[in-house]
Amino acid sequence: xxxxxxxxxxxxxxxxxxxxxxxxxxxxxxxxxxxxxxxxxxxxxxxxxxxxxxxxxxxxxxxxxxxxxxxxxxxxxxxxxxxxxxxxxxxxxxxxxxxxxxxxxxxxxxxxxxxxxxxxxxxxxxxxxxxxxxxxxxxxxxxxxxxxxxxxxxxxxxxxxxxxxxxxxxxxxxxxxxxxxxxxxxxxxxxxxxxxxxxxxxxxxxxxxxxxxxxxxxxxxxxxxxxxxxxxxxxxxxxxxxxxxxxxxxxxxxxxxxxxxxxxxxxxxxxxxxxxxxxxxxxxxxxxxxxxxxxxxxxxxxxxxxxxxxxxxxxxxxxxxxxxxxxxxxxxxxxxxxxxxxxxxxxxxxxxxxxxxxxxxxxxxxxxxxxxxxxxxxxxxxxxxxxxxxxxxxxxxxxxxxxxxxxxxxxxxxxxxxxxxxxxxxxxxxxxxxxxxxxxxxxxxxxxxxxxxx
Amino acid sequence: xxxxxxxxxxxxxxxxxxxxxxxxxxxxxxxxxxxxxxxxxxxxxxxxxxxxxxxxxxxxxxxxxxxxxxxxxxxxxxxxxxxxxxxxxxxxxxxxxxxxxxxxxxxxxxxxxxxxxxxxxxxxxxxxxxxxxxxxxxxxxxxxxxxxxxxxxxxxx
Numbered sequence: 001x002x003x004x005x006x007x008x009x010x011x012x013x014x015x016x017x018x019x020x021x022x023x024x025x026x027x028x029x030x031x032x033x034x035x036x037x038x039x040x041x042x043x044x045x046x047x048x049x050x051x052x053x054x055x056x057x058x059x060x061x062x063x064x065x066x067x068x069x070x071x072x073x074x075x076x077x078x079x080x081x082x083x084x085x086x087x088x089x090x091x092x093x094x095x096x097x098x099x100x101x102x103x104x105x106x107x108x109x110x111x112x113x114x115x116x117x118x119x120x121x122x123x124x125x126x127x128x129x130x131x132x133x134x135x136x137x138x139x140x141x142x143x144x145x146x147x148x149x150x151x152x153x154x155x156x157x158x159x160x161x162x163x164x165x166x167x168x169x170x171x172x173x174x175x176x177x178x179x180x181x182x183x184x185x186x187x188x189x190x191x192x193x194x195x196x197x198x199x200x201x202x203x204x205x206x207x208x209x210x211x212x213x214x215x216x217x218x219x220x221x222x223x224x225x226x227x228x229x230x231x232x233x234x235x236x237x238x239x240x241x242x243x244x245x246x247x248x249x250x251x252x253x254x255x256x257x258x259x260x261x262x263x264x265x266x267x268x269x270x271x272x273x274x275x276x277x278x279x280x281x282x283x284x285x286x287x288x289x290x291x292x293x294x295x296x297x298x299x300x301x302x303x304x305x306x307x308x309x310x311x312x313x314x315x316x317x318x319x320x321x322x323x324x325x326x327x328x329x330x331x332x333x334x335x336x337x338x339x340x341x342x343x344x345x346x347x348x349x350x351x352x353x354x355x356x357x358x359x360x361x362x363x364x365x366x367x368x369x370x371x372x373x374x375x376x377x378x379x380x381x382x383x384x385x386x387x388x389x390x391x392x393x394x395x396x397x398x399x400x401x402x403x404x405x406x407x408x409x410x411x412x413x414x415x416x417x418x419x420x421x422x423x424x425x426x427x428x429x430x431x432x433x434x435x436x437x438x439x440x441x442x443x444x445x446x447x448x449x450x451x452x453x454x
Numbered sequence: 455x456x457x458x459x460x461x462x463x464x465x466x467x468x469x470x471x472x473x474x475x476x477x478x479x480x481x482x483x484x485x486x487x488x489x490x491x492x493x494x495x496x497x498x499x500x501x502x503x504x505x506x507x508x509x510x511x512x513x514x515x516x517x518x519x520x521x522x523x524x525x526x527x528x529x530x531x532x533x534x535x536x537x538x539x540x541x542x543x544x545x546x547x548x549x550x551x552x553x554x555x556x557x558x559x560x561x562x563x564x565x566x567x568x569x570x571x572x573x574x575x576x577x578x579x580x581x582x583x584x585x586x587x588x589x590x591x592x593x594x595x596x597x598x599x600x601x602x603x604x605x606x607x608x609x610x611x
Contacts, residue, residue, distance in 0.1 A: 020583075020597070097579040100538045104581050133470075138522050139578035140590040151542055174470040179481055180522035182576060196477035197512075198519040214475060257540040257581035264582045298539060298577075329581070330542050345539045355519075 006267035010231045010251050015111045031153040042233035047167040056126040062237030064249035070326040072315045081209035082127040090218040091124045091132040096178050096185040100297035100298035101329030104253035107265050109143045113150040117224030124171040127219050135190050138178040147175045182353035185399045187220040200357045201401035244270030248314040256281040259334040270314045277308040288334040295325020296381030298346050299406030301413030336433045336438050339418040344372045350407035361404035364395040380426035455501040460486045476506050484587035493524035520593050529564045529571035531610045534588040538580035549598045
């Protein structure tokens with residue numbers, strides 16, 4: 001059962017548990033509930049203390065809040081890139097949460113939508129934007145509807161619209177619904193999509209801070225980053241930083257999925273040992289042995305058990321181990337998983353979701369899938385492992401956006417850490433993980449029927 | 455070609471964007487058109503184009519790029535099952551196989567009575583609740599064990 005737990009909760013403090021059967025029965029997300037737990041106090045403080053735009057940005061810089069969407073870029077620094085004085089500027093929230101393994105923004109939007117609204121108003125004030133859009137993943141239509149309701153509440157209460165709370169600045173905010181395209185999580189593809197076009201990424205530079213939505217200066221932040229802003233302005237950037245560790249401010253939501261006893265979202269301070277998170281998630285399912293973890297969403301390199309168990313949950317520690325904290329999506333795999341089969345499914349995903357704009361990605365993701373598919377189905381050749389590395393290497397760094405790298409990194413890391421499984425598949429035309437072990441794990445085993453080796 | 459109610463919903467979307475950026479409403483307009491018609495025939499796409507003063511090709515590009523639009527007729531209930539890795543680790547493929555055997559169809563097929571269409575989906579952002587499926591794009595169902603799937607199918611009258 002997906003659950004929600006926290007150590008030192010800041011983001012999730014006061015949240016109600018989600019209703020597991022019917023989200024329409026969720027409670028605690030409305031304006032009155034948010035205000036009762038201190039909501040909109042940060043905005044009121046910015047207004048009553050007459051903080052300047054630069055002071056707000058400085059506070060966010062002090063917090064060392066790093067972008068929660070995956071790249072980890074410091075939010076305050078990003079805000080400071082917005083040109084002063086431009087007449088029309090935008091704030092955009094990226095709730096196009098479709099990175100396999102990631103489901104934190106869903107809970108934020110579900111249980112605390114007003115924190116995103118308040119964060120966006122403050123961001124709008126700080127960068128001088130008078131209008132914002134929240135781009136919401138198409139598959140969570142019910143949350144789009146909920147967000148529309150929350151916007152109506154905020155507008156009626158004077159938090160949005162002309163002359164916000166009588167403070168002399170205007171800010172309005174709208175929801176834009178996606179409709180099924182992973183690539184729109186890439187910030188410039190997302191802007192194209194808001195403009196009513198195919199979601200194909202733009203060349204950078206120019207960066208959105210100069211040429212963004214409708215060609216105007218635009219700041220794009222992840223949902224969780226924006227939801228973290230009210231705490232920072234209410235309690236101070238230093239207080240947020242102190243929750244985590246140097247260069248990794250605050251707490252963060254981690255989405256734990258796969259082979260754990262209690263999948264769900266967990267808010268923990270940055271720098272918490274991975275072992276603690278695994279324990280919070282109930283440990284590996286059925287007491288089995290941990291095999292591998294993808295620590296930051298499917299695009300992050302996989303880490304074998306011994307490497308990840310030594311990591312702490314922060315950008316620096318996971319990077320040192322050779323992967324990425326990414327979106328904080330922790331995909332746990334136990335000893336019953338065939339790594340060739342797992343990679344085959346991920347490669348299909350990138351092939352399916354490549355927008356087709358850049359040849360190395362469009363063609364390369366197809367090659368990666370086909371080669372892994374044939375290894376998985378007993379038709380692999382000894383030279384295929386080198387071929388996979390070669391194709392991956394020819395995608396990386398040769399595309400407009402990061403989807404190419406995102407497709408290549410899993411391939412490289414699976415082959416690097418689990419090469420013997422690929423070799424065994426090719427040589428013996430069967431899986432290194434015995435069938436009965438796989439079946440016991442209840443993963444993909446029904447694919448036996450379709451001719452797969454696993 | 456589209457009902458008054460649908461056009462009013464499209465108008466509301468248009469009002470979210472700057473006056474000279476009507477095109478931004480095209481995604482929502484296609485969603486509402488699909489809700490009314492069940493799928494997006496070329497004639498529907500043309501109508502949306504003329505209503506928003508866009509070229510037909512600009513609208514078709516959007517309709518064909520995003521995978522939740524139906525460019526061919528679907529059953530009364532379109533069930534989309536996520537089989538991506540995190541879901542697969544928690545039974546997503548089983549759930550899809552169970553549906554296939556219950557309905558007697560594979561992915562991208564529709565039952566002969568026109569009631570159900572089955573689709574394989576990519577990440578829906580709800581991996582902790584796997585197995586996860588969408589009913590007609592807009593309603594998410596979580597923890598879909600065989601018992602839950604039986605109940606869902608019974609609800610689809």
